[in-house]
Amino acid sequence: MYKHNRTMGPIYQFRILGKLLFAAALMPILLAAPHASPAPKGGEDAYTIVKNSYDYWRGDKSYAEMDMVIHRPEWERKMSMRAWTQGEDKTLVLITSPPKDRGSGTLRLGRQMWNYIPAIRRTIKLPPSMMAQAWMGSDFSNNDLAKADSILVDYTHRIVRTDLRDGHTVFTIESTPKPNAPVVWGKEILEIRDDYIFLSESFYDEEYKLVKVMRTEKIQPMGGRLFPAVWRMKKADRPDEYTLIVYRSLDFSPRLPPGLFTLQRLKNPRM
Secondary structure, eight states: OOOTTTTTTHHHHHHHGGGGGGTTTTTTOOOTTTOOOOOOOGGGHHHHHHHHHHHHHHSEEEEEEEEEEEOOSSOOOEEEEEEEETTTTEEEEEEEEEEEEGGGGEEEEEEEEEEEETTTTTTEEEOOOGGGOOOOSSOOOOHHHHHTHHHHHSEEEEEOOOOEEEEEEEEEEEEEEEETSOOOOEHHHHHHHHTTOOOEEEEEEETEEEEEEEEEEEEETTTTEEEEEEEEEEEEEEEEEEEEEEEEEESSOOOOOOOOOOHHHHOTOOO
């Protein structure tokens, strides 16, 4: 049974949605089908591998139903949600359960984010000072969502290792920030399969100390292609704590109604 932490108000329950949309916006993948040709080899093609991986799981547009589970040794909390994405810069997420949070939502347009809290009928635009913060004990941040494409535009990439796993070549790619890039990480290490399936992302601080790691699990057919059904984020110094995003359904060719990615739809999803 999931245990509710009663100290967490609706505002805090919301800001957790950071990488959840990672799962609906946040991370690497390609528009090709699961049987796409192997990724190019050679350090000069690292960016291509990352870009194709990002495009693979994101697609031109998507609709997903998923659960987020925040696990701590003392308690566990679950939220269910629906999420829509279009292109690289539009994401809408609506919470469907638990009942007390139903109707809460997050809208991302580019690197701007708004949260809607139905309990107070208020839309809150998140300022830059809040984007890197973790909320409600989650292992994701708002920054994870708002800068979903940051790995493509703010970093340079090089292949540092290749190895064979379960019949696939896996590329280990080091991503380092460009000069003056608006990022908080000293570097990131990505693992991507030769069919562009994203396997992991490790985040290091400015002193190159590992801070947190996100891994994908249960690669299976979803939405007409292979897709990791589970995304697990955990901090490096807290092995017993983690946050899961679990996809229940996924569609890469949904019908997106006009005006979907707007503040009006965020506040009134039944418009």
